[in-house]
Amino acid sequence: MIRTYSFGVRAILVLVTMVLSGGPWGHVTAQADPASLPLLAESNLQYIGGFRLPAGELNGEHFSFGGAAVAFNPAGPSLFVSSYRGTVAELNIPTPVNSADVTDMPFASYLQPFADLTEGHLEDVAVDGAGLSGLMVYGNRLVGTASIFYDANNTQRLTHFARSLQLNQPSFSGWSSVWQSDRSGFVSGLMAVVPEEWRTALGGPAITGQCCIPIVSRTSNGPSAFAFDPISIGQPRVSATPLLYYTLEYPTLGPWEGSNPTYGAVAGVGGVALIASTRTVLYFGRNGLGPHCYGNGTSDKSLDGKQGSDGALFCYDPTSADKGSHAFPYRYQVWAYDLNDLAAVRAGNKKPWDVVPYGVWPLTLPTPEPMVRLGGVGYDAERQIIYLSQLRADQDGYSSRAVIHAIRIVIPKPVR
DSSP states (O other), rough: OOOOOOHHHHHHHHHHHHHTSSSTTTOSOOSSOGSSSSOOGGGGEEEEEEEEEOSSSTBOOOOTTTTOOOOEEETTTEEEETTSSSOOEEOOOOOOOOOOSGGOOOOOOEEEEEEOOOTOOOOOOOTTEEEEEEEEEEEEEEEEEEESOOOOTTOOOEEEEEEEEESSOOOOOOOEEEGGGGGGGTTTTTTEEEOGHHHHHHHHEEEEEOOOOOGGSSSSSOOOOEEEGGGGGBEEEEEEEEEOOOOOOOOOTOTTBBOOSSSTTTTTTEEEEEEETTEEEEEEEEEOOOOEEEEEEEEGGHHHHHBBBOOOOOEEEETOEEEEESSSEEEEEEEEHHHHEEEHHHTTTGGGGOOOOOOEEEOOOOOOOOTOOOEEEEEETTTTTEEEEEEEEEEEEEEEEEEEEEEOOOOOOOOO
16 A cells, blocks of 8 residues: 655644754653663674565666665654665565575565655756765655765765655755765765754764765765754755764774775765664674775686786675775674764764774674675664665566665663
8 A cells, every 4th residue: 555644733743742842853851861871782683584675666666776775764664765766665664584585585565656855856966976875764754865976076065855755745845065065975875863862962863974985085984973953954054063974184993995894995884873772873884804905806816916908906806896996705794883972072072083983793694695785774763673775685687676684672781
């Protein structure tokens, strides 16, 4: 069944409740000191299972090579998921199945068909090369980000937009430039809602960030976070508070030209979630464990390090023949940060690049995908479930779709 949304009286009552609660971002829980909340450990992430994106086309679109942007909708519960071309559909969440055989997993069903969230305004960001890069549900609006993939001259200025959750309803709010207009590559990607108990300490009800996109000088050299108010999206300029980022001048996690278990030239971050009732923020992505090599990938180990006819080196990488950075083998990875450290940055006691993750964990998924690529994250704070997109893991002839994996967060019991 295709879903429609109706707001009106209910939405007005929600807004009145927010105002009466005494804060610009809604009710604040009775948690007196979020700084004392527990930190998550690797063992607190428990794999549940996965499900498949719908096969076939709907209104001229499909999920083949898609799934890069994901947002959880608590009103469903449901997920908004992007196609390869950046259109978005809403899906139900079937019961996940734990299996290494993707065909054992159920298919999700459409609740709303694909739509262009920007209503033709993506070209305002760039005539060519711009694409949808992040999604987040905030209240009754769907917030999105866009990024120019290869912005060698750092020309991008517009980063965020918002619209109705009703995809067939014209509601595009206009573009905003968040944080500093000439540093869009730090903010124009992943987003997440901030738990209510952390909004005062972090300076906003949501965070936005970006990592590891070309060109390295225009983006964060590792996970990043900037607090902002999604209600302001649609205004030309929206302020944001830096909480976490790294630059070429301050490569705290390691140099881009290198490779280490925390960060390197092949690292990528697909999504983020601030876990309610804890002081942990989790970033999900991939990293390379082998030596960094820039050149043409090859599956022939005897060519590794030798120069090809085009003058570039061969880099042993059986997963990709592309010219670029390689550091085979690759792994799925989680970066865990302490929100107390981000709060210290907001308070002026640390710099954004002083903060380092307290944990960097490998992430094992049952379904193989040779290039080890992750898309976005949707977080169900009520049920404490992470929905993680594993790109191209569902092979289907000449095409491939993402698999959505469900990971349960088990909150540690407080130490007495």
